[in-house]
Amino acid sequence: MDNLNNLYEKNQFNIKNKVDNLLEVKDLKKYFKTREKFNLKRYFKYGKKSLLDSKAVDGVSFNIKEGQILGLVGESGCGKSTTGKSILRLIEPTFGSVRFNGKTLFDVENKIYMDKNELTYLRKDIQFIFQNPYASLNPRMKIERIVSEGIKKHNIVSKFEIKDKCQEILSLCGLSKADLSKFPNEFSGGQRQRIVIARALAVNPKFVVCDEPTAALDVSIQSQILNLMLDLKDKFQLTYLFISHNLEVVRYVCDSICVMYLGKIVEKSKTQNLYSNPLHPYSRALISCIPKNHPSDKEEKIILKGSVPSSSNIPCGCRFNTRCPYKDKYCEIVEPELKEILPGHFVACHKA
Structure with missing residues (x-):
């Protein structure tokens, strides 16, 4: 255990070149080409010219300070996971820029992209916890090989210490030495998620993107995984981007929290301020649907009418105007900008 602590302190806690924000995301966009429904004849006749832009992420900006946890919330399909993957260049972004620890990962406008070898080296500082622990683990690999892949790739320890390193990181995540020789199908969902976390932490990262790490787990297991992640954050001074649709x-x-709707951030604030005083109608609707702690707690739920528009057919003006109970004609024409209404509290709404 002491060896692991010394390794983290040596490789991770070098604050000589400390920057204000560990991660800076500016105007991030990711568009996908999609085929028009029921128009196959036009597709075969005109080819790619008939494809539409699906604006999965359309101008997202935020900063994360070292040691902080930023929550990214919203309905399914609003672009949360695509944002996380675009930041790490697991999928190539369409536009925008990302800086990590003072280094530019990419800047599409100025055609600046981090060199492939340098990006590979930097990936040990930026890790990803995928949403589905059943799909993110290779069923043909034993746990020791899964956890040790990153260790070998980045030469974290010598080849004689790899097994000990795997045992130490697994023990931190609540698993035993005997689990190294098992396959993923021999574990429960909660145990698999612990393995995914162990794999991410094995390379001593500074920043971890957590893509709904508890979505596929039972409530009792969710609390165990969350407590584990918070304990490891405090122990190793990790920084998280926590993607979830579970506001509780x-x-x-x-x-702090960013609320996303249809590819854009519509509200961002400190967590306490957002829950005590949500300013955007969409945020109010989401918070009103959180289950109450006691049957006597009565609060009217805001039921939104309609469904989320397609990202390839975004409405004019405010993107939320098709479901907003407070809209007017101005909302249908002019798209609101994300402005600071209160200190540290940003909202994109004409009525705020």
Whole structure:
């Protein structure tokens, strides 16, 4: 255990070149080409010219300070996971820029991209916890090989210490030495998620993107995984981007929150301020649907009418105007900008 602590202190806690924000995301966009429905004849006749832009992420900006947890919330399909993957260049972004620890990962406008070898080296500082622990683990690999892949790739320890390193990181995540020789199918969902976390932490990262790490787990297992992640954050001074649609979980885990709707951030604030005083109608609707702690707690739920528009057919003006109960004609024409209404509290709404 002491060896692991010394390794983290040596490789991770070098604050000589400390920057204000560990991660800076500016105007991030990711568009996908999609085929028009029921128009196959036009597709075969005109080819790619008939494809539409699906704006999965359309101008997202935020900063994360070292040691902080930023929550990214919203309905399914709003672009949360695509944002996380675009930041790490697991999928190539369409536009925008990302800086990590003072280094530019990419800047599409100025055609600046981090060199492939340098990006590979930097990936040990930026890790990803995928959403589905059943799909993110290779069923043909034993746990020792899964956890040790990153260790070998980045030469974290010598080849004689790899097994000991795997045992130490697994023990931190609540698993035993005997689990190294098992396959993923021999574990439960909660245990698999612990293995995914162990794999991410094995390379001594500074920043971890957590893509709904508890979505596929039972409630009792969710609390164990969340407590584990918070303990490891405090122990190794980790920084998290916590992607989730569970606002009750985000409330007690994150320092600040960004609310996404249809590819854009519509509100961002400190967690306490957002829950006590949500300013955007969409945020109010989400928070009103959180289950109450006691049957006597009565609060009217805001039921949104309609469904989320397609990202390839975004409405004019405010993107939320098709479901907003407070809209007017101005909302249908002019798209609101994300402005600071209160200190540290940003909202994209004409009525705020």
